[in-house]
């Protein structure tokens with residue numbers, strides 16, 4: 001197995017390896033009483049969601065070298081019996097599982113352990129007529145949001161962060177990612193030195209009581225030198241400061257690292273839960289934005305605190321908007337409007353992840369097909385708009401022929417889980433970095 005060298009210094013450079021997760025039985029068990037606590041806005045029709053996700057993966061595979069599923073990587077990491085035992089022990093410490101459940105998970109084959117941890121494990125005597133209202137009682141509860149692979153861990157430059165989730169529903173996910181980074185045969189050559197952030201390990205060891213939260217949807221690597229991080233409902237300022245400290249310490253050893261961290265001060269609300277729900281990069285010169293938060297003159301313009309990572313002492317400055325702050329550090333982006341110029345469509349399409357495009361290569365993006373006004377705005381900006389079916393039916397079509405493309409994927413089911421294409425991906429390596 002070829003080792004994978006972590007390398008993400010861009011939001012747009014051609015994808016090499018990317019991790020996703022096909023929604024499995026964990027989404028089929030959701031009942032209305034669970035939805036709010038498990039952060040979905042509806043119950044999904046699982047088979048259709050899986051078809052949509054399969055189409056999404058095929059689109060990614062047209063450009064990426066490898067599209068990997070986290071569940072497969074997790075199973076491969078658990079093949080080592082010692083790793084499997086250690087994982088079950090850490091899960092016990094993290095969420096307090098009873099001894100007999102731990103014994104069951106330990107005695108299973110790695111694929112079954114992984115399936116139970118992700119898809120959930122009911123009690124043997126669980127009555128089939130159980131009516132879930134607020135509480136749900138599983139032996140091991142399912143984690144349906146793993147589909148949004150962006151959030152529990154992030155590759156930043158040539159290192160990674162094991163994120164800590166703001167909500168109970170997602171607290172188990174980073175532990176899986178932490179095991180994959182540390183123990184997967186293709187990734188384990190990366191050391192602790194390559195880890196920028198991790199609150200989960202100290203929590204398990206009892207070194208801290210309450211982790212500060214940071215989620216990957218808030219982290220955007222905009223260039224070799226610049227990161228933007230949303231200070232949001234999900235990511236706390238204290239966590240961003242810890243990340244900045246760690247990047248700065250690394251820089252002191254090797255000055256090839258990041259120079260600026262731009263902290264975007266976001267409204268604390270579900271519609272804008274992460275920075276990537278309102279801002280994504282689509283090409284070297286362009287970004288998709290939810291206009292009220294980024295366009296000069298708006299009353300809702302988001303301020304930015306810029307942290308200079310080049311100095312041993314903390315240096316911060318404030319800026320009225322992200323686009324202005326980016327210009328000062330040499331990134332001049334033309335905003336394309338999610339929802340076009342109609343303020344009703346802007347709000348509607350932002351809610352269904354119109355601003356959350358995922359870049360396969362510079363100027364080659366994929367997005368949810370239902371966001372028609374956003375697609376029109378991209379069309380006006382010179383993107384050739386195609387639906388995924390047309391692209392997949394035409395093997396001769398080369399998405400890397402130098403034109404700009406928007407490939408629209410079908411996502412009637414996926415979008416009900418309140419995340420978009422960027423949220424569903426965790427790039428491990430992009431080209432040229």
Ligand SMILES: NC(=[NH2+])NCCC[C@H](N)C(=O)O
Pocket residue numbers: 038039040145148150151170216217218273274276277417418419420422423
């Ligand atoms: N990067 C993102 N925007 N992720 C969206 C995650 C959606 C998921 N249901 C949650 O609420 O956590």
